[in-house]
Amino acid sequence: MKPEQGEDTSGTAYVLHLYITGVTPNSTRAVRNLKDICDRYLAGRYELQIVDIYQQPEKAQEARIVAAPTLVKRSPGGARWLVGDLSDRERVLALLDLTPDPNDPYLHG
Amino acid sequence: MSTLSHSLAALAKAPTGIEGLDEVTEGGLPRGRPTLICGTAGCGKTLMGIEFLVRGIQEFDEPGVLMAFEETAEELASNVTSLGFDLKQLQADKKLRVDHVHVDRSEIEETGEYDLEGLFIRLGYAIDSIGAKRVVLDTIESLFSGFTNQAILRSEIRRLFRWLKDKGVTTVITAERGEGQLTRQGLEEYVSDCVILLDNRVVNQITTRRLRIVKYRGSTHGTNEYPYLITEDGLSVLPVTSLKLTHEVSNEIVSTGVPGLDEMFTRGGLYRGSSALITGTAGTAKTTLAAAFALESCRRGEQCLFFAFEESPQQLIRNMLSVGMDLRPYVEQGLLHIEASRPTLNGLEQHLVTIHKLIGQYKPQTVIIDPISNLVSVGSLVEVRGMLTRLIDYLKVKGITALFTALVSGRNANQEMTEEGVSSLVDVWLHVRDLEGIGERNRGLSILKARGMAHSNQVREFLVTSEGVRLLDVVLGPTGIITGASRHTQFLQEQALATAAQQEIERRERELERKRRVLEATIANLRTEFESVEEELRQTNQEEEQRREDLSQGRRQIAKGNPAPLAGNSPAAPTHS
Known part of the structure; x- marks a missing residue:
């Protein structure tokens, strides 16, 4: 369960902004899922910012947020908007260009 | 009953300020409710939305929010500059907010459950920041191209309209005309208050734009198709005035x-x-x-x-x-x-x-x-x-x-x-x-x-x-009113007749004159005759009187008895004569 799996991208730093709406179930799940992914795959090489757009509504327009929750991956590569509670682990990893860990309990199938 | 119906307030309406539209809708769009404007490409949906906002600000002091899904604020601003709408200035005056919602399928990935709360927050923030009374969502259907989960989208759009209604903002939602239904995504089923259909027809190479109010819940409205135009002053729906016959008349x-x-x-x-x-x-x-x-x-x-x-x-x-x-x-x-x-x-x-x-x-x-x-x-x-x-x-x-x-x-x-x-x-x-x-x-x-x-x-x-x-x-001939050459002929004939009549009159006058002269001559003759008779008569009378005088004098002398001292002192004149 060490992040040795993603060797190929281990050098790059991830800049992630998660936009949530308070403590709605979707947002809570998204936070939990993202924390788990960061711990499991990106330990020590990520910068995570969680923005509650209920608290800071002006940020929503700046970050072009339509759906909630939304994870905006600023880097590496082009910006990507990952919409939803991030429960599709396989898809999230693929979108973040991370190699799935076979030991990851959230990977189903 | 009547007092009850009087106490019920009529449906509040928000005048659009768009020429003609308020007449057709009998006062404007339903206040505090969403109105759907649907139509084909290029029929002026966005323009109608923007004009609704701009007129709302300029004429009714109702700030507005424009949420644009297709065009950026820059593009919109330059599009309507030619109509004299200065969106930048209105934004600077805090009367208008333009929020461009960028939805791009290539940038968006779905990873699980979500809702469109982000959109709600942006809209809510924009409305609250300027106290907006009017909102325009320009082609909200663009969301369907960015998100795949139709079930979520539909329930969220339904929720959005409900939420806008609760906020009490008068909303205009534009949508593209679909095949067999009013809008591509069937938005009309979510907006039940007022639906306006715009149409762009080309007949004989001439384009005519038409507007029809498909429904307007709780209000009467013009039901016809009304032509409208995009002029340099904005939209203009016609007829402007022909709904009632109530104009003043003049006796001059x-x-x-x-x-x-x-x-x-x-x-x-x-x-x-x-x-x-x-x-x-x-x-x-x-x-x-x-x-x-x-x-x-x-x-x-x-x-x-x-x-x-x-x-x-x-x-x-x-x-x-x-x-x-x-x-x-x-x-x-x-x-x-x-x-x-x-x-x-x-x-x-x-x-x-x-x-x-x-x-x-x-x-x-x-x-x-x-x-x-x-x-x-x-x-x-x-x-x-x-x-x-x-x-x-x-x-x-x-x-x-x-x-x-x-x-x-x-x-x-x-x-x-x-x-x-x-x-x-x-x-x-x-x-x-x-x-x-x-x-x-x-x-x-x-x-x-x-x-x-x-x-x-x-x-x-x-x-x-x-x-x-x-x-x-008017010249009346034997067969009615006559014109042209017949008129001329008639005229000549009449002239000849008139000449003849004139001559006849002159002839009669001459005849009369002659008779008068004869008469006058006769009168003169008679008068002369009469005068000579009269003269003669007078002569005779005089002589008779003289004779009578002489006679009476002779008698008086005889009565005195002295036969006349003829050369004496008696002044007996007649004796001399």
């Missing part, structure tokens, strides 16, 4: 510019503010009559607007000069404006708007359209009639006297243009026609109707002379 009479024609109306002309129609076949001097009317209006010092669909201004001026009507001084004084264009230049509605605009600009008392029949080349009969109805109503409301000419083709031929089409709209209908006799054509003019005044029933022959139009006196 204006002259037609043809003296004889005025006399055919018992009141000596047309009512000010009425509309007159001159129909006739080709070459029956319809334009000349119209120009005479225009000239008369200018002579009164009134503004006149002359729409010529057949001739250029120069040609019109030249032609009218040839019949003694000089329009130039009035054109130079700015009293007469001749607007010439081919009917096919624009669609009907564009013509109508041009006419409206020029009327607004020049504020004429008289408007002439020569001819209206040409407009049929642009639209169908029904459309032309619709347009003219609106135009005539508009002119009447403005109290403008109007004169239209219309060409009718041939005898008993296609006259529906006038007979069924327009004649019921106009107040006065003059018909000019060829009175074709043996070897010649003459022009005849008659009044078919004149609302509100009696008029002559005669067909009057008229001449277009170098001094203008002149109506000839």
Whole structure:
């Protein structure tokens, strides 16, 4: 369960902004899922910012947020908007260009 | 019951400020509720939305939020600059907020459960930051291209409309027209308060835009398809005024510019503010009559607007000069404006708007359209009639006297243009026609109707002379009113008869004179005769008296007894004689 799996991208730093709406179930799940992914795959090489757009509504327009929750991956590569509670682990990893860990309990199938 | 229904407040409406739309909707869009505007590409949905916001800010002091899903704030601002809408300034004044919602499938990935709370927050923030009363969501359907989960989208859009209603903002949602339904994504089922359909039709290479209110819950509304235009001042829905017949009328009479024609109306002309129609076949001097009317209006010092669909201004001026009507001084004084264009230049509605605009600009008392029949080349009969109805109503409301000419083709031929089409709209209908006799054509003019005044029933022959139009006196022949050469013949005959009658009178006068002279001579004779008799009589009387005197004197002397001392002192005169 060490992040040795993603060797190929281990050098790059991830800049992630998660936009949530308070403590709605979707947002809570998204936070939990993202924390788990960061711990499991990106330990020590990520910068995570969680923005509650209920608290800071002006940020929503700046970050072009339509759906909630939304994870905006600023880097590496082009910006990507990952919409939803991030429960599709396989898809999230693929979108973040991370190699799935076979030991990851959230990977189903 | 009645008190109850009175106490119920009518549905509150938010006036749009868009020309004509508030009349059609009878006051505006439902206040605090969403309205769906759907239509095909390029029919002005976005423009209608923006104008709703801008007019709301400028005319009703209701700040607005524009949420644009397709175009950026920059693009929108530059798109509407040509209409005189300064979105940047309004944004700077904190009256307007434009939020461009960028939805791009290539950037968005779905990773699980979500909702559109982000959109709600942005919208809520924008509304609250300026206290907006109006919201426009420009093509919210773009969301469907960015997100795949239809079930979420639909429930979220439904929630959004509910939420906007709860916020009490008057919302306009634009949507693209779909196949077989009003919108592509069936948004109409979420917006149940008011649905406006915009349409863009090309018929005979001429585009006409039309607006129809598909539904308006809780309110009556105009149900027709109303043409509308995108002008340089924004949208303009027509008709502007034709929904009610409630205009003021005038009792003032204006002259037609043809003296004889005025006399055919018992009141000596047309009512000010009425509309007159001159129909006739080709070459029956319809334009000349119209120009005479225009000239008369200018002579009164009134503004006149002359729409010529057949001739250029120069040609019109030249032609009218040839019949003694000089329009130039009035054109130079700015009293007469001749607007010439081919009917096919624009669609009907564009013509109508041009006419409206020029009327607004020049504020004429008289408007002439020569001819209206040409407009049929642009639209169908029904459309032309619709347009003219609106135009005539508009002119009447403005109290403008109007004169239209219309060409009718041939005898008993296609006259529906006038007979069924327009004649019921106009107040006065003059018909000019060829009175074709043996070897010649003459022009005849008659009044078919004149609302509100009696008029002559005669067909009057008229001449277009170098001094203008002149109506000839009615000549009654053995078979009715006669014209042209017959008129001349009749005239000569009458002249001969008159001469003969004159001679007869003179002869009788001479005869009488003669008789008088004879009579006078006879009287003189008799008088002379009488005088000689009288003289004779007097002579006789005198002598008789003398004799009697002498006699009585002789008797007195005899009575005294002294026979006369004849040479004595007695002064007996008669004795000497």
